[in-house]
Amino acid sequence: MFCGAVALCAFAVSAPALAGGVTAGTLIENTAVASYDDGAGPRTINSNTVTVRVDELLDVTLTSLDPGPINTRPGDAVLTFELTNQGNGPEAFTLLANPTVAGNDFDVTVRAIAIDSNGNGIYDEGIDEILTAPQTTAVLAADAVLTVFVLVTVPDGVTDTQTSAVDLNAEAVTGSGTPGTVFAAAGVDGGDAIVGTTSALATARGELVVGVANVALAKSVVLRDPFGGASAVPGTIATFTITAQVSGSGTINDLIVTDAIPDGTTYAAGTLALDGTALSDAADGDAGVASDAAGIAVDLGDVAAQTTRTVTFDVTID
Ligand SMILES: [Ca+2]
Ligand SMILES: [Ca+2]
Ligand SMILES: [Ca+2]
Structure with a gap:
C-alpha cells in the first residue's frame, strides 16, 4: 500500500464481492497517516483508527x-x-x-x-x-x-x-x-x-x-353385393372404416381400437389394415390382430393430437 506525503491510507478487512456488497458484520477500519520533514528528518504520525461495522442488508x-x-x-x-x-x-x-x-x-x-x-x-x-x-x-x-x-x-x-x-x-x-x-x-x-x-x-x-387431447371415433361401412351393387344380401362384402381422430393438443396414450364382428357376418381373413397398410391377423409384431370370434384390435400406442388413424376390415354377410 502506497502512502505518500500527507496521504490517507485505508485498511479494510478483505471480504468477498457479493451482490449485496461487503459481508454483513465486516469491520472496516480506517487510519489516516501524515508524513512530513520537520528539518530533523522525515516523520510519520497516525490518526486514531475509525472502525465501522457493516450492517446487514x-x-x-x-x-x-x-x-x-x-x-x-x-x-x-x-x-x-x-x-x-x-x-x-x-x-x-x-x-x-x-x-x-x-x-x-x-x-x-x-x-x-x-x-x-x-x-x-x-x-x-x-x-x-x-x-x-x-x-x-x-x-x-x-x-x-x-x-x-x-x-x-x-x-x-x-x-x-x-x-x-x-x-x-x-x-x-x-x-x-x-x-x-x-x-x-x-x-x-x-x-x-x-x-x-x-x-x-x-x-x-x-x-x-x-394440453388435453380428445379422441373422436367414427365408423362407416361400404357394401359390395355379389351383383355389382350395394345391397346387403348374403354374400355381400361389407368394408368397415373406423377413423380415430385425435384433437386438441398433447398426446393420447395407449390408444387401442377394437371392434366385434357383427352377428350374421364373417370376418374376411387378411383384410385388416391400418392407414391403408395391411396388418396380419395373427398376434405378432404388427399393431393388429383379427379373428371372426374375437373381432379386431389395433394398438395405436401413443398418438399425438392433430393425428387421424384409419382402420379398415371386411366382413361377408352370411
Ligand atoms: Ca439475517
Ligand atoms: Ca431434486
Ligand atoms: Ca398381426
Whole structure:
C-alpha cells in the first residue's frame, strides 16, 4: 500500500464481492497517516483508527425457471423457481404461493412447496424436502441460490388451451418494508438489519397451459353385393372404416381400437389394415390382430393430437 506525503491510507478487512456488497458484520477500519520533514528528518504520525461495522442488508429475488408455460392436464404439475439471497448476510425466507391470479381460466390447488434438496433441478418425490407451515427456507448464506418447487394439482374439467398462473412470494424472515427500514440489532453480530432495494420481498409467476387431447371415433361401412351393387344380401362384402381422430393438443396414450364382428357376418381373413397398410391377423409384431370370434384390435400406442388413424376390415354377410 502506497502512502505518500500527507496521504490517507485505508485498511479494510478483505471480504468477498457479493451482490449485496461487503459481508454483513465486516469491520472496516480506517487510519489516516501524515508524513512530513520537520528539518530533523522525515516523520510519520497516525490518526486514531475509525472502525465501522457493516450492517446487514435484507434483499431477495425470485425468478421462474420454467422455460414457458408448463404443458399440463388434470392432475399433478410442478412449477420451478429460483430464490437468491441478494443480501449481504445470512437470512431465511418465508414462501407463500398464491394460485388465485387475476386472468386465470382456472385455479390450481397448491399441494406443497418443496426445496430441491439434492440440487438436480428436478422435483424428486420423497427426496426433496417439503416445507411445512410456515413455509420457511433454511438460513441461506449471502448470495446463496435455492431452487424451489411449487407442487400443484390441476382440477378436472379444464379444457384444451386454458391457462393459469401461480405467484410465489418470498419475504425475509427478519422483516421487509420500504427500502431503508431498520430492524435494530437484528443483523449479523448484533448489527442492524436494513431493508434493501428489493424491499426484502420478491414475487415470481409460474404459468400452466392445458394440453388435453380428445379422441373422436367414427365408423362407416361400404357394401359390395355379389351383383355389382350395394345391397346387403348374403354374400355381400361389407368394408368397415373406423377413423380415430385425435384433437386438441398433447398426446393420447395407449390408444387401442377394437371392434366385434357383427352377428350374421364373417370376418374376411387378411383384410385388416391400418392407414391403408395391411396388418396380419395373427398376434405378432404388427399393431393388429383379427379373428371372426374375437373381432379386431389395433394398438395405436401413443398418438399425438392433430393425428387421424384409419382402420379398415371386411366382413361377408352370411
Ligand atoms: Ca439475517
Ligand atoms: Ca431434486
Ligand atoms: Ca398381426
